[in-house]
Amino acid sequence: MDLDPLVEPAAALTEAELRRYARHLTVPQIGEEGQRRLKNARVLCVGAGGLGSPALLYLAAAGVGTLGVVDDDVVDASNLQRQVIHGEGTLGVPKTRSAAARIADLNPLVRVVEHRERLTAGNAVDLLAAYDLVLDGTDNFGSRYLLSDACELTGLPHVWGSILRFDGQYSVFWAACGPTYRDLYPVPPAPGSVPDCAEAGVLGVLPGLLGTAMAVEAVKLVTGIGTTMLGRVATYDALSARWWEIPLAPTPGRAPVTALAGTGDGTPARSAPSPGPVPEAVPTVTAGELAELLAARERGETDFELVDVREPYEARLAAIPGARPVPLGQFESGEALARIDPGRRVLLHCKAGARSERALRLLRAAGHTDAAHLEGGVLAWIEQVDPSQRPY
Template sequence: MDLPPLVAPAPELTDAELRRYARHLCVPEIGEEGQRRLKNARVLCVGAGGLGSPALLYLAAAGVGTLGIVDDDTVDESNLQRQVIHGQATLGSPKTASAARRIADLNPLVRVVEVRERLTSGNAERILAGWDLVLDGTDNFGTRYLISDACELAGVPHVWGSILRFDGQYSVFWAAHGPTYRDLYPVPPAPGSVPNCAEAGVLGVLPGLLGTAMAVEAVKLVTGAGTTMLGRVSTYDALSARWWEIPLAPAPGRPPVTLLRDVDGDIGEVAAACAAPGEQAAPGDVPSVTAAELAALLAERERGEADFDLVDVREPYEARLAAIPGARLVPLAGFESGEALARFDPSRRVLLHCKAGSRSERALRLLRAAGHADVAHLEGGVLAWIEQVDQGQRPY
């Protein structure tokens, strides 16, 4: 959809800006006026990870005057495979600080605002106040719905992207002129039904494509150049190197957002919040144990006072990085194919775990469907175990 420029032009460019942005100035659709709009723009990026990294780098290079970065995480070694704004020198640093440092080196004319907070319903209105445009570079459904709702309340557009393995999607949402994220996905998926990038993986170069495409949409929205992705969703399959596009319109009868739900990124709570009036999300029936409870059970098993089968449903490489002593490895694929189900004694209790809990929940449901009644999984997975019981291991 063609839209008017989102931002008014700033005063005249300095000589330094004229030199830096010379290749923009000779592009008719941008020119000096468009560059002045970019200089005057305030763009907020939620997430300084795989999608946020290229988007922030290219928006900084393009001359966006003020960039905001919302992220409460720190740089981990596993991030560097795809989060190209960070580097070895900033391992352990807040991602906002690491990104700000790289942006300052790339373009010192850009002002960076760091927001070292997790976006929640309690702070979203405050954090989004005063920004012209929001980029959603997050990786969980709860925060995506929250960003969409907060932008609808604030009356600002937002650019969204999503990646998993070899696949990516992106679009522009703006309630005042077209559809929102809720029109694309009216109800979140069931808890545990969709893995995140940490569990399913992602091709490291894929965020570069999608994050850069998001930055292109941001530049177009700010300057009024071209036709935006509002009302369209683009998908990319890296394995076949093919792009597809589908039209998207506001869902008829969808009520406008009037308040922000206290979802805190939890898919189960989001599902309840999205349910139609009189409709309730199905209650979870997932027996679980905490990390402390598992530690006590393992001690009892060591003393011969308890008997159970502790099963790790992750991949072999993950077990090499971090493990719970006494667990045997049975990857989730064996549960899904049915091949592993026959290897369990129906009379013996089974405790399952994965990295964070979603895969073990999936395995639990499959095992119970096969007739195993006494089965539970570890809340929070290995990450909870390391945080609460075995701090000597390093999270991955």
């Protein structure tokens, strides 16, 4: 959809800006006026990870005057495979600070505002109020719904992207002119039913492609050039190198957002009717309970089998002592079901809980009722029981 420029032009460019942005100024659709709009723009990027990294770098290079960065995480070695705004020198540093330092080195003319906090229903509207446009670089459904609803309340457009393994999607949402995220995904998935990048993985170069496409949309919205992705959703499959595009329209009769709820930590911002029955809850144990059970097993006071459903390489990064490796794929193929003693209690674990829950449901469906899985997986074990190991 073609839209008017989102931002009014700033004052005249300085000589330093004329030199830096010379290749923009010679593009007729941008020119000096478009560059002055970019200079006057205030863009908020929620998430300084895989999608936020290339988006922030290219928007800074393009001359967006103010970039806000929302993230409460610190840089970890596992981020560097795809989060190119960070580096070895910023391991353990807050991502907002790392991003700000890299942007300052790339373009000192850009003002960076760090928001080292998690997006919540309590702070979202106030955070967005200071900006013209929002980029969604988050990695969970709760934050996506929350951000979309906050943009609807504040009247802001937002550019959204999503990546997993080899697939990516992106679009532009704006309630005032077209559809929102809730028109694309009206019903949030059940918690744990869709793996995130930490569980399923992602091709490291994929967020570079999608994050850059998001930056292009931001530039188009600010300057009013071209046809935006509002009303369209693009999907990319890196394995086949193919793009698909589908039209998207506002849902007829959808109730407007009037308030925010939820925390942005995975809880949907507004409740929505379930499309079907709620999946049956499965038994869990906490990390503390598992530690006590392992100690009791060591003393001969109880008996159970602890099964690690992760991939073998993951046990080299972090492990729970005494676990037998049986990857989830063997549960899905049925191979593991024949190898587990039906008369012995089984406790399952993975990295964060999604895969072990899947394995547990398969095990229970096969008739093994004396089983449970570790809530929060190895990450919870490290946090609550064994901090000597590092999360991955």
